[in-house]
Amino acid sequence: MSILTSLTIIAIALLIIVFMYFMPGVFALFYHYCHGKYSKTKTKRLANAFILGVFTISLCLLLLILSSTFIFNTYFKKAATNYFVWATTGLLLALAVSTIFFYFRQGDGTELFISRKTADRYLTHIKTIKDTSDAFCLGIVSIIPELLFTLPLYIIVCYEITRINNLYPAGIFLLVPCIITPTIPLVILQTRFKCGQNLANIQRSRVHNKLFTRIVMSISYLVLAVLIISLRG
Amino acid sequence: MKQNFDENIIRKQLVIDAKGLDIPSGAAELFINKVLQAVKAAIQSKTTLTNHDLKRIITKELQKYNSDFAYIYKNRDKII
Numbered sequence: 257m258s259i260l261t262s263l264t265i266i267a268i269a270l271l272i273i274v275f276m277y278f279m280p281g282v283f284a285l286f287y288h289y290c291h292g293k294y295s296k297t298k299t300k301r302l303a304n305a306f307i308l309g310v311f312t313i314s315l316c317l318l319l320l321i322l323s324s325t326f327i328f329n330t331y332f333k334k335a336a337t338n339y340f341v342w343a344t345t346g347l348l349l350a351l352a353v354s355t356i357f358f359y360f361r362q363g364d365g366t367e368l369f370i371s372r373k374t375a376d377r378y379l380t381h382i383k384t385i386k387d388t389s390d391a392f393c394l395g396i397v398s399i400i401p402e403l404l405f406t407l408p409l410y411i412i413v414c415y416e417i418t419r420i421n422n423l424y425p426a427g428i429f430l431l432v433p434c435i436i437t438p439t440i441p442l443v444i445l446q447t448r449f450k451c452g453q454n455l456a457n458i459q460r461s462r463v464h465n466k467l468f469t470r471i472v473m474s475i476s477y478l479v480l481a482v483l484i485i486s487l488r489g
Numbered sequence: 490m491k492q493n494f495d496e497n498i499i500r501k502q503l504v505i506d507a508k509g510l511d512i513p514s515g516a517a518e519l520f521i522n523k524v525l526q527a528v529k530a531a532i533q534s535k536t537t538l539t540n541h542d543l544k545r546i547i548t549k550e551l552q553k554y555n556s557d558f559a560y561i562y563k564n565r566d567k568i569i
Contacts, residue, residue, distance in 0.1 A: 277569075278569060284568065285565075285568055285569065288509040288510075288561075292506060292508040292509030292510075293505055363567065364567070365564050366567065366568060367567050367568075367569070368569060378569060379566065379569070454509065454510045454557060454561075455509060459560070459561070459564060460560070462568075
């Protein structure tokens with residue numbers, strides 16, 4: 257039962273990460289500009305470098321949080337764990353409300369909560385990408401603005417992985433889907449571009465699904481909060 | 490915001506967008522020339538041209554030839 261609960265919590269957390277809009281938005285713009293400037297081979301190489309960057313930063317982030325969680329569990333034990341559960345639940349409830357009201361800006365596009373100056377800087381960076389190292393770095397930095405919404409999820413995932421003691425070391429292999437998850441929307445986008453769709457089609461579908469995404473993310477945060485407080489509190 | 494019109498910058502940007510949207514280069518060249526002609530005509534009738542005006546004129550002109558092209562030009566800064 258405990259393993260099943262942990263797996264459910266991990267699955268919901270990963271579902272929310274898949275629904276995030278910033279990184280796929282950056283990738284779609286990036287692919288559009290690369291396709292407009294370079295050959296198909298170079299575009300493919302740059303896109304792969306971008307995805308590799310996202311994969312690398314996800315791996316580093318998860319390993320860092322996992323090791324921190326191990327230390328936390330070892331030294332602070334039960335008392336601090338209760339505080340952790342309450343704090344996480346509060347944070348998740350706050351994020352559920354924030355997703356509805358602040359994740360997207362008002363308007364007909366998919367402008368996100370990040371400042372317009374930051375968005376402009378990303379756009380400038382995307383336009384000036386020339387080689388794979390640039391694309392790799394863009395992949396790395398594109399995870400940062402959304403950490404406000406994803407960092408608690410990564411922490412929850414690592415906390416649940418450390419709880420699955422009887423699966424150790426098999427529990428560590430749960431890290432693999434967690435690392436791959438942020439790259440899934442990017443691979444889907446790359447496939448859509450390769451299948452002949454363009455940025456206009458993709459952006460129209462993103463705008464069309466904006467409300468749905470907002471509701472699903474908010475409900476998922478709420479469900480996660482309820483699960484954690486009722487089963488771990 | 491007051492905008493200094495630079496034909497080359499706009500042309501370069503439109504060429505990249507057109508190639509990104511897989512519009513054939515000949516057709517793209519034709520669209521872009523028409524758009525720039527419309528912008529020049531608009532400039533002659535106005536004393537100042539804002540960023541917003543420029544975007545509106547280009548989008549309106551592009552809409553006549555290719556809706557995807559116009560959509561991307563209009564919404565580029567609304568994606569992230």
